[in-house]
Amino acid sequence: xxxxxxxxxxxxxxxxxxxxxxxxxxxxxxxxxxxxxxxxxxxxxxxxxxxxxxxxxxxxxxxxxxxxxxxxxxxxxxxxxxxxxxxxxxxxxxxxxxxxxxxxxxxxxxxxxxxxxxxxxxxxxxxxxxxxxxxxxxxxxxxxxxxxxxxxxxxxxxxxxxxxxxxxxxxxxxxxxxxxxxxxxxxxxxxxxxxxxxxxxxxxxxxxxxxxxxxxxxxxxxxxxxxxxxxxxxxxxxxxxxxxxxxxxxxxxxxxxxxxxxxxxxxxxxxxxxxxxxxxxxxxxxxxxxxxxxxxxxxxx
Amino acid sequence: xxxxxxxxxxxxxxxxxxxxxxxxxxxxxxxxxxxxxxxxxxxxxxxxxxxxxxxxxxxxxxxxxxxxxxxxxxxxxxxxxxxxxxxxxxxxxxxxxxxxxxxxxxxxxxxxxxxxxxxxxxxxxxxxxxxxxxxxxxxxxxxxxxxxxxxxxxxxxxxxxxxxxxxxxxxxxxxxxxxxxxxxxxxxxxxxxxxxxxxxxxxxxxxxxxxxxxxxxxxxxxxxxxxxxxxxxxxxxxxxxxxxxxxxxxxxxxxxxxxxxxxxxxxxxxxxxxxxxxxxxxxxxxxxxxxxxxxxxxxxxxxxxxxxxxxxxxxxxxxxxxxxxxxxxxxxxxxxxxxxxxxxxxxxxxxxxxxxxxxxxxxxxxxxxxxxxxxxxxxxxxxxxxxxxxxxxxxxxxxxxxxxxxxxxxxxxxxxxxxxxxxxxxxxxxxxxxxxxxxxxxxxxxxxxxxxxxxxxxxxxxxxxxxx
Numbered sequence: 001x002x003x004x005x006x007x008x009x010x011x012x013x014x015x016x017x018x019x020x021x022x023x024x025x026x027x028x029x030x031x032x033x034x035x036x037x038x039x040x041x042x043x044x045x046x047x048x049x050x051x052x053x054x055x056x057x058x059x060x061x062x063x064x065x066x067x068x069x070x071x072x073x074x075x076x077x078x079x080x081x082x083x084x085x086x087x088x089x090x091x092x093x094x095x096x097x098x099x100x101x102x103x104x105x106x107x108x109x110x111x112x113x114x115x116x117x118x119x120x121x122x123x124x125x126x127x128x129x130x131x132x133x134x135x136x137x138x139x140x141x142x143x144x145x146x147x148x149x150x151x152x153x154x155x156x157x158x159x160x161x162x163x164x165x166x167x168x169x170x171x172x173x174x175x176x177x178x179x180x181x182x183x184x185x186x187x188x189x190x191x192x193x194x195x196x197x198x199x200x201x202x203x204x205x206x207x208x209x210x211x212x213x214x215x216x217x218x219x220x221x222x223x224x225x226x227x228x229x230x231x232x233x234x235x236x237x238x239x240x241x242x243x244x245x246x247x248x249x250x251x252x253x254x255x256x257x258x259x260x261x262x263x264x265x266x267x268x269x270x271x272x273x274x275x276x277x278x279x280x281x282x283x284x285x286x287x288x289x290x291x292x293x294x295x296x297x298x299x300x301x
Numbered sequence: 302x303x304x305x306x307x308x309x310x311x312x313x314x315x316x317x318x319x320x321x322x323x324x325x326x327x328x329x330x331x332x333x334x335x336x337x338x339x340x341x342x343x344x345x346x347x348x349x350x351x352x353x354x355x356x357x358x359x360x361x362x363x364x365x366x367x368x369x370x371x372x373x374x375x376x377x378x379x380x381x382x383x384x385x386x387x388x389x390x391x392x393x394x395x396x397x398x399x400x401x402x403x404x405x406x407x408x409x410x411x412x413x414x415x416x417x418x419x420x421x422x423x424x425x426x427x428x429x430x431x432x433x434x435x436x437x438x439x440x441x442x443x444x445x446x447x448x449x450x451x452x453x454x455x456x457x458x459x460x461x462x463x464x465x466x467x468x469x470x471x472x473x474x475x476x477x478x479x480x481x482x483x484x485x486x487x488x489x490x491x492x493x494x495x496x497x498x499x500x501x502x503x504x505x506x507x508x509x510x511x512x513x514x515x516x517x518x519x520x521x522x523x524x525x526x527x528x529x530x531x532x533x534x535x536x537x538x539x540x541x542x543x544x545x546x547x548x549x550x551x552x553x554x555x556x557x558x559x560x561x562x563x564x565x566x567x568x569x570x571x572x573x574x575x576x577x578x579x580x581x582x583x584x585x586x587x588x589x590x591x592x593x594x595x596x597x598x599x600x601x602x603x604x605x606x607x608x609x610x611x612x613x614x615x616x617x618x619x620x621x622x623x624x625x626x627x628x629x630x631x632x633x634x635x636x637x638x639x640x641x642x643x644x645x646x647x648x649x650x651x652x653x654x655x656x657x658x659x660x661x662x663x664x665x666x667x668x669x670x671x672x673x674x675x676x677x678x679x680x681x682x683x684x685x686x687x688x689x690x691x692x693x694x695x696x697x698x699x700x701x702x703x704x705x706x707x708x709x710x711x712x713x714x715x716x717x718x719x720x721x722x723x724x725x726x727x728x729x730x731x732x733x734x735x736x737x738x739x740x741x742x743x744x745x746x747x748x749x750x751x752x753x754x755x756x757x758x759x760x761x762x763x764x765x766x767x768x769x
Contacts, residue, residue, distance in 0.1 A: 001321070001484060003486045003739075004484075004486055004489055007486070007490065007739060007742075007743065010743055011743055011746055011747065014743060014747040015747050015750050015751065018747055018751045019751060019754065022751055022755065026755070124760070155754050157751060157754040157755045158754045158755075158759075160755060161754065161755060161756070161757070161759060164755045164756055165704045165707050165708045165711075165756065166704045169703070169704060169707060276523065
């Protein structure tokens with residue numbers, strides 16, 4: 001028993017030491033990595049100075065061309081959409097971390113149906129922000145809600161788990177989005193059906209916690225005097241999605257401007273503008289960006 | 302409660318600590334209580350089925366031992382029919398009924414919907430086969446019936462192997478419950494290492510491959526043959542990492558408690574024929590099938606045609622055991638056909654020492670097994686056909702996910718390096734001191750734990766074989 005106790009103590013101490021040293025190494029790697037996500041977060045949290053910042057998932061990243069919008073509204077624009085950040089919790093966390101160093105004049109939040117649905121992966125995208133644990137109380141409260149708090153306290157290596165490989169790989173690549181200001185267009189269409197079938201899936205229940213998070217997002221914008229505008233960019237669909245109607249009602253009840261293009265027929269019904277059901281290709285994005293830019297020109301103060 | 306969860310780790314640590322601190326006479330009771338608690342954490346209501354299987358087979362074995370002539374057969378068949386009947390009802394009734402309804406509809410008749418829709422009890426295939434193996438062993442007089450219901454119940458419900466094997470033999474595991482156990486540090490160290498290795502296979506290899514495989518197989522209409530091919534290859538690694546990982550965690554857990562369970566996997570990637578593959582893959586099931594189905598049918602001690610019939614029946618049952626679906630049956634039958642072809646053309650079971658021949662045979666076996674796995678993974682026969690035709694007629698650039706490729710490649714390099722060393726039979730020399738072995742074990746464990754923390758897929762996905 002004595003030997004096993006010594007073995008376990010040495011194991012524990014060894015793991016603790018490697019974990020802490022590994023955490024320091026990964027922190028350096030994360031802050032010097034040029035992977036898509038690390039680069040974007042680094043820019044948003046340290047260097048962002050644009051007047052308008054866009055938040056959202058890969059749909060935001062691929063659908064909004066900042067140069068087109070800038071030319072229209074005479075404001076600098078940065079596309080802060082992050083691939084894989086599939087929930088409002090992630091956008092909320094990124095926004096709070098951004099506010100530590102920069103207060104934009106206007107924020108455009110690209111909302112998608114999953115942002116209000118109760119799904120199994122509600123908190124998966126929060127893990128991308130593990131490296132920023134302990135830097136902001138609002139963000140840490142999300143980690144507590146996701147049940148990640150104690151894991152990040154216990155292990156420094158675990159904070160980097162979700163993006164470890166891309167962060168390490170990012171040391172060898174230079175993913176330059178400076179010229180594109182955060183926009184990453186999708187150039188290559190993927191094989192998808194030739195036909196569009198009506199949406200016969202039952203609407204998944206709305207997650208009230210996500211609605212509360214949306215409300216909090218709005219409250220923080222009001223408190224920081226940041227104008228909040230919401231948008232739903234085109235989805236390759238025939239029918240209007242019930243979740244989008246719920247988002248519309250929510251925006252109306254809060255007095256928030258919402259541009260709902262999810263079932264905009266000139267784009268939504270045309271497969272030449274899409275590379276899959278949820279993402280437009282660069283042709284579609286440029287067309288949509290012109291449309292949203294003219295809307296923003298009329299509405300942004 | 303799945304193995305790769307915090308709740309299981311806490312549960313196991315408590316059981317381990319109590320086991321080695323309480324007096325010897327209470328240890329089996331602790332294990333039995335812990336095993337039933339473990340089972341009840343998933344579907345409490347089905348604990349009754351586990352108890353029914355345990356009591357019925359225990360009673361049947363006692364009766365078989367004390368009876369003579371026809372009486373022995375009667376008790377055997379009653380127990381077999383009862384337990385196979387329970388398995389059939391929960392696992393195969395709906396499938397059989399729908400097959401029957403489809404057959405009848407050819408004649409213009411429509412049967413009413415009478416599917417049961419019952420959830421499959423976790424581990425039912427495993428513990429049913431384990432108990433069937435026991436009563437057959439008693440019937441054949443290979444093993445004496447266990448007089449203690451308590452010990453027999455522990456044998457059937459022993460938590461490391463209850464829900465996904467290995468399917469233990471009574472001659473191996475039962476006697477171990479009667480032996481006095483003294484704590485052995487070397488066993489504890491070895492068990493800890495293989496348990497960690499099991500977690501590595503599951504969290505770093507299987508679950509990472511699973512991300513790609515699920516993306517492709519769950520969205521076939523959006524992908525081309527190149528993606529299908531890559532996903533099918535990765536599925537082989539996924540199911541190996543998943544199932545071997547589970548088995549190693551189970552074996553490691555048991556080892557730390559002082560029990561030796563049977564090896565369930567023996568580096569199947571190095572198999573040089575399908576026959577050899579089945580001596581290296583899910584060994585507990587393949588040996589069970591051999592001893593309780595193949596050999597009673599006549600095995601290979603008859604004319605070639607009958608041998609092939611016996612092989613096909615055995616592999617048919619093996620496929621059916623995995624699930625109530627045509628895809629699993631086809632999977633099993635294809636393996637049977639492949640083994641039959643090997644027998645027909647007298648393909649040597651092993652390729653000897655010729656390295657080039659071994660390499661070619663290993664590659665061919667890998668390709669054939671990967672191809673047959675398509676049926677195992679596909680949800681329907683239509684999907685399987687879509688994948689196969691896509692690979693041959695619509696090959697293209699696979700769906701790219703660079704970080705996933707890197708993660709999988711890194712894990713594969715570690716796994717294949719480690720298993721190559723084992724395949725060559727390289728191990729610590731007898732002269733290596735215990736202190737050195739402990740230091741190396743410590744370095745290995747720390748490396749694996751930190752690798753899992755940094756690169757493991759830690760969102761708690763279930764093991765594939767839990768669904769059987």
